[in-house]
Amino acid sequence: MKKRTKISAVLLPVLLVVGLGAAQATAGTTADSLLSRQKPVLTSSNEDGVLTGEKAVDGSTSTRWGSLEGVDPQWISVDLGQPAAINRVKLLWEAAYGKAYRIEVSNDGTNFTTVKSVTSGNGGTDDLTGLGARGRYVRLVGTQRATSYGYSLYELEVYGTVDSSGDTQAPSVPSGLAASGITATSANLSWTASTDNVGVSGYDVLRNGTVVGSSATTQFNDTGLTADTSYQYTVRAKDLAGNVSGASTAITVKTSVGGGTGSFVLAAAGDIADQCTASSSSCIHPKTANVVDFIKPANVITMGDNQYDDAHLSDFRNYYDKSWGRFKSITKPIPGNHETYSSPAFAGYEQYFGSAIAKPQGKRYYSWDKGNWHFVAIDSNDFSGENGLAEPAQLTWLKADLAANTKGCIAVYYHHPRFSSGDHGDNEAVVPLWETVVNAKADLVLNGHDHHYERFLPQDKNGNVNSNGPVQIIGGTGGKTLYPVTSGHPSTAKLLETFGVLKLSMTDNTFQSTLLGLNNQVLDASPTYTCH
Secondary structure, eight states: OOOOSOOEEOOOOOOOBSOOOSOOSOTTSTTOEEOOTTOOEEESOOSSSSSOGGGGGSSOTTOOEEOOTTOSOEEEEEEEEEEEEEEEEEEEEOSSOEEEEEEEEESSSSSEEEEEEESSOOSSEEEEOOOOEEEEEEEEEEEEESSSSEEEEEEEEEEEEEOTTTOOOOOOOOEEEEEESOOSSOEEEEEEOOOOSSOEEEEEEEETTEEEEEESSSEEEEOSOOTTOEEEEEEEEEETTSOBOOOOOOEEEEOOSSOGGGOEEEEEEOSOBOSOOTTSTTOOHHHHHHHHHHHOOSEEEEOSOOBOSSOOHHHHHHTGGGTGGGGGGGEEOOOOGGGGSSSSTTHHHHHHHOHHHHSTTSSSOEEEEETTEEEEEOOTHHHHTTTOOSSOHHHHHHHHHHHHOOOSEEEEEOSSOSSOSSSSOOOGGGHHHHHHHHHTTOSEEEEOSSSSEEEEOOBOTTSOBOTTSOEEEEEOOSSSOOOOOOSOOTTEEEEEOOOOEEEEEEOSSEEEEEEEOTTSOEEEEOOOEEOO
16 A cells, blocks of 8 residues: 555534524534533544544644544544533545535434535534534544545544533423233333423333343343332433423332243343553443443353454463453354454464353354253354365264254354444345254344344245344444444344444343343343243
């Protein structure tokens, strides 16, 4: 590649606070303040370890953020720390600038609204005024590079006024609180959404008068309950200005008798450790490891690509071990395609985890039982075509293993998903694996490879919605840079471009999944499914 003096225009999807409200103070007036200086930043990528996102909000025009070269789209987002009226965004581009880009805002850092689109940018300084937006997060998303390099910003400046004294109206009281899928140890709660003059940011769930969790949606699965016990639940709504509604009408939930001895909770994710540590604010895998700590699982499942880029032993020790490594003794891993890039293939993976974990039954594929559940860990590299095996021996092993199973519930996990709305898309190479799992009436399939979250409704072997099929979940959200997603499949129940960790709540005959974000907030919650 032609050498240049590091010019890369990175388009970081700046998390712009959602909710376009009434017009705020005129941009550029004395009422507006610079809100983004030295605030937390996330980026879609960094050109190297120097051109990182925080350089775009440090107030210096001698430092900059740069994205990966030659890749669209790219983004940078800034967390303003509290809700604000966003009136003006000023961009100071380096030579690698964005010809087309958009400015987005969000209240929760997940759901964004576009407030300004630019299609003929010419570099230099772009001073975008009169935005009249409201939110906590601002995101710049670059969609077309002006050069062959990346996106490169000296400074990203967001101007406006904070809402700390402006919004005093609390959201409406949530209604319709109800419980379903009640087991000996869990209860799935749902309610009708509240309204607010600016926007509802989430809900607190109270059990017996004490907050036991929060949710960004209108669902919450409460776990760790005691069998044959009554609990009282209420829910209250909150907005980003700190206003909290009154509590909903209380309901009483009584857990079922018995069946709790086989209940347990797992944590799961794939595509985890980038080559960075917690010393970098943009490094994600230490943050997802903290979510695992919050879940306090009985076991941790990894869905491959545990370490990037070539998964050498030194990489595992320098990065993965400093975050997810603290769960090594309870981890049940599988390899992804990046584990094959070390020389010889899988060397770093097997040396780091050791034979007892990486190859507990003498192979990189194995099964294990917990409670009334049978778990099957598959090395899908053999199916994906990357190892060139048309009929891998483990397919024969898998069929025999499933035939010999005596447990009532089955979960299978492997790296390459059969169906995906992400960058890699559907994978025909794993059809024999998928059909074997469907024919065995498996209940749950976990995958990685595509760096996004996608939960499917139960499907048949052709991807049609069918209650007799397994629930497939892609959780490539453990820390490596996210991939863009498409509009989803007909069987897609939830599709998110976000980081997080799956919390799996299992009983003797049911399971329920919850996606927890980096702040332990609930980003998605499935219904409680009964095993086939």
